[in-house]
Amino acid sequence: xxxxxxxxxxxxxxxxxxxxxxxxxxxxxxxxxxxxxxxxxxxxxxxxxxxxxxxxxxxxxxxxxxxxxxxxxxxxxxxxxxxxxxxxxxxxxxxxxxxxxxxxxxxxxxxxxxxxxxxxxxxxxxxxxxxxxxxxxxxxxxxxxxxxxxxxxxxxxxxxxxxxxxxxxxxxxxxxxxxxxxxxxxxxxxxxxxxxxxxxxxxxxxxxxxxxxxxxxxxxxxxxxxxxxxxxxxxxxxxxxxxxxxxxxxxxxxxxxxxxxxxxxxxxxxxxxxxxxxxxxxxxxxxxxxxxxxxxxxxxxxxxxxxxxxxxxxxxxxxxxxxxxxxxxxxxxxxxxxxxxxxxxxxxxxxxxxxxxxxxxxxxxxxxxxxxxxxxxxxxxxxxxxxxxxxxxxxxxxxxxxxxxxxxxxxxxxxxxxxxxxxxxxxxxxxxxxxxxxxxxxxxxxxxxxxxxxxxxxxxxxxxxxxxxxxxxxxxxxxxxxxxxxxxxxxxxxxxxx
Numbered sequence: 401x402x403x404x405x406x407x408x409x410x411x412x413x414x415x416x417x418x419x420x421x422x423x424x425x426x427x428x429x430x431x432x433x434x435x436x437x438x439x440x441x442x443x444x445x446x447x448x449x450x451x452x453x454x455x456x457x458x459x460x461x462x463x464x465x466x467x468x469x470x471x472x473x474x475x476x477x478x479x480x481x482x483x484x485x486x487x488x489x490x491x492x493x494x495x496x497x498x499x500x501x502x503x504x505x506x507x508x509x510x511x512x513x514x515x516x517x518x519x520x521x522x523x524x525x526x527x528x529x530x531x532x533x534x535x536x537x538x539x540x541x542x543x544x545x546x547x548x549x550x551x552x553x554x555x556x557x558x559x560x561x562x563x564x565x566x567x568x569x570x571x572x573x574x575x576x577x578x579x580x581x582x583x584x585x586x587x588x589x590x591x592x593x594x595x596x597x598x599x600x601x602x603x604x605x606x607x608x609x610x611x612x613x614x615x616x617x618x619x620x621x622x623x624x625x626x627x628x629x630x631x632x633x634x635x636x637x638x639x640x641x642x643x644x645x646x647x648x649x650x651x652x653x654x655x656x657x658x659x660x661x662x663x664x665x666x667x668x669x670x671x672x673x674x675x676x677x678x679x680x681x682x683x684x685x686x687x688x689x690x691x692x693x694x695x696x697x698x699x700x701x702x703x704x705x706x707x708x709x710x711x712x713x714x715x716x717x718x719x720x721x722x723x724x725x726x727x728x729x730x731x732x733x734x735x736x737x738x739x740x741x742x743x744x745x746x747x748x749x750x751x752x753x754x755x756x757x758x759x760x761x762x763x764x765x766x767x768x769x770x771x772x773x774x775x776x777x778x779x780x781x782x783x784x785x786x787x788x789x790x791x792x793x794x795x796x797x798x799x800x801x802x803x804x805x806x807x808x809x810x811x812x813x814x815x816x817x818x819x820x821x822x823x824x825x826x827x828x829x830x831x832x833x834x835x836x837x838x839x840x841x842x843x844x845x846x847x848x849x850x851x852x853x854x855x856x857x858x859x860x861x862x863x864x865x866x867x868x869x870x871x872x873x874x875x876x877x878x879x880x881x882x883x884x885x886x887x888x889x890x891x892x893x894x895x896x897x898x
Contacts, residue, residue: 404491404498406484407505409525410476413732416525420470423488428464436469439477449486451512456560461493477684479509480519486510486560500567505529508539514560520655522546523647537563545656547576548646587632590804593625595794602785602892604807607633608814609826609871612740617787619750623743627699630741631664632804635815637695645694651687665696671705679713685725685732690717693738703744704772711777718780754789782864784894814874826871838866843883851890865889
């Protein structure tokens with residue numbers, strides 16, 4: 401037989417479209433051609449495959465070899481097609497039985513020795529393979545990751561010879577069934593933060609309703625400490641949330657680390673990050689920081705130090721929970737359901753309002769500094785609080801506040817009430833759902849009306865106050881939003897009062 405057909409997967413954003421790998425051998429001068437819109441990494445597979453087959457003691461056919469990667473209009477990138485190309489050549493030349501090839505999908509980069517090297521995007525590819533009913537053969541390093549998809553049949557191999565032995569029926573590869581338990585590093589405890597009762601309360605409210613939060617305070621007041629402890633009080637991830645977060649991370653350049661399975665992502669990019677690094681992009685679009693923080697926390701420290709154009713790209717994903725990366729040749733959609741936590745100083749020197757009174761910034765300097773963050777972006781952040789310098793009496797005390805475990809218990813209970821009532825966190829309520837679910841009692845409605853006129857709340861800020869008040873009521877296990885809940889929610893709109 402001079403023709404063999406196998407299956408693999410490409411990557412297009414979060415999708416993994418099926419790729420049919422056709423290997424054809426014909427008479428004529430020896431040549432090796434790959435067609436089907438291959439990029440440089442795929443074109444280079446010719447040399448890797450040739451050396452791998454020869455080092456594995458297979459005969460490399462001295463014939464006219466044509467590899468077609470269909471569909472032809474789908475760009476093919478990375479070395480994941482090495483394995484199916486090599487198997488296709490072996491099957492087409494009669495060195496490997498071809499009867500079982502259509503039962504599997506293959507992906508893996510070949511070393512010159514025939515060893516299989518790890519690839520990225522394994523989880524995203526497994527979604528498609530499991531839906532189509534085929535088993536998947538991947539490098540051994542990617543096996544535990546691919547086995548995270550429930551119901552998937554995954555075979556992990558160390559080298560090309562093991563895959564060939566499996567397909568020939570000589571030595572079967574073992575199914576990857578269980579994910580090994582890997583001890584991850586513990587998340588810092590909230591009890592370590594001294595003082596800052598108001599900020600801790602805001603952090604609890606943000607965790608309970610998945611609200612965004614910005615903290616304004618002088619250096620050393622504990623803003624970063626608070627942000628790094630948010631992931632420790634968030635509710636546990638569901639199976640679906642964990643899979644989606646892991647699939648996104650597997651698409652990134654660093655891949656997915658099994659130590660982070662069911663652990664809320666915490667991403668803290670430096671303020672020199674570009675817009676593409678934040679939202680994703682590139683010639684072959686890859687997810688950015690907002691997508692890698694899927695179902696977790698995106699922490700932007702020193703917010704005004706970020707380029708203003710970079711910050712503006714956050715506005716649309718904050719509202720929609722998705723980001724579309726459009727390029728001339730292709731378009732990719734990535735989910736971006738992240739929880740934004742930001743921190744900034746109150747002025748250029750950082751000590752405006754500090755009890756030492758050592759700030760010498762002029763009002764014009766303060767206005768210019770705060771103007772680096774646009775009003776529309778600030779308006780989209782649900783909770784806006786001040787984090788003052790820690791009082792001396794709190795600083796000398798031994799840390800002994802509530803632990804993350806205790807706070808997480810209250811957060812889980814409030815999140816459970818939201819799931820039972822509307823099937824999603826309060827931060828994601830639509831305008832119509834706000835009108836139905838976030839209805840305050842008469843005193844609360846009167847207080848909110850007064851706040852609108854005095855603080856000049858925008859329509860967006862008004863809806864955000866209602867959603868935060870609903871979360872505060874859920875934390876108190878109250879069905880009705882009372883005036884006390886509304887008052888506390890208004891207190892969390894720091895920028896509307898200045």
